[in-house]
Amino acid sequence: MIGMTEATYFILVALMDEPLHGYGIIKRARTQSLGEVDLAVGTLYSALDRLSETGWVLLDREETVNGRPRRYYRITDDGVHAVRAQAARLQRAAALVLRPSGVTSV
């Protein structure tokens, strides 16, 4: 089973609502991780390259803002599938500790 780094996870989660551009992804990942994931620009673009190659992220559209290209990235169905699988794994792992009745032994 393929695991996922925290940065990859929050980049994919950030794209689940709508396509975002580079800085949009950084802002949303920061908000959604409650400030825990602060992506450096170099890291973000390395991850986007890799995720494009894996087929989990696609270029959605390009706009020009202040004379600069601004590219929006979109998550693919495969990407959604991968991030959901990771979320389910995290939930199972968390459930071992965070049961309503506290930690129980078998």
Place this chain on the structure above:
Amino acid sequence: MTHVLERRYRRLLRAYPKDYRAAHGEELIGTLMEAARPEDRRPSPRETLHLLAGAFTVRVRASRAAGVPPWTDGLHLGALIVAMVTFAQLPVLPYFDYEIWTVLGIVLMVALVRGWVRVAALLAAFAAVWTSWPIVWGGFYVPGLDLGPMYGDLAPVAPYWVVAAASAVLAVRRAGAGRASGKARGWGATMPARSPWWLLLPLAGWALQLTQVPVYEPVWVVSRAGVEVVALLLVLAATLAARDGRWALAAAVYLLPGLVYLAENLLVTGVRGFLYWSVLTALVVASLIAARRVHTRA
């Protein structure tokens, strides 16, 4: 007027390859400027570090051979480096010894660079059998032809067998893959070609022989160890950056003849020798472990 911070970011982006900058440079500058605070005048150490790491990753990823499984690329690179290093050390100059063997080596190295793995497999197999003649026949019969060196020890013949085995695996695999896709291609390129700059390595080795400094002089021994350690550290970094095990495999192939040498000379190896081989082995093992770990993470 361009912001001073933007100028500094542009200077940093020169670490990325030219074609990557042409495609993504302006987009990166846009994101970097958006992410910066208005009072920032220079890139933060953190952003600088991550941009340099990003540039290294892009360069490493760009060096991967396209259209073949990663392990074949690693095996090909490993075989090429072992062949280069072996022939670079062959005492050819200044007296033009081993002419026929040198020509065989040049054809073998060109074949490996061009990706003609079947030609390489055949030549390397011949070289391996020839150099091992005294071991196989116990010095009982030595052919009258003086084609090249023959050895009675395992260490000097190990590189030839490593190159022969790696090329044979690649040749057999491509034959199978070619048949499956209905385009088996005879003796031509069956692996993607590698940079012809690699051929400078044996040329540099032969040029060094003109200096007449014996290869066991400390200056060469220490320089070679230094180059090996730096190269293996780069392999580890590349494995982690590109999340790809091909360079770790190439490094393991490179280490193999060395380990044969160590095994054969175990009793006469001193503390420094053990230290040297331990460092190289530890670095290769670290890369292999890193390759395994990154393979299971997206």
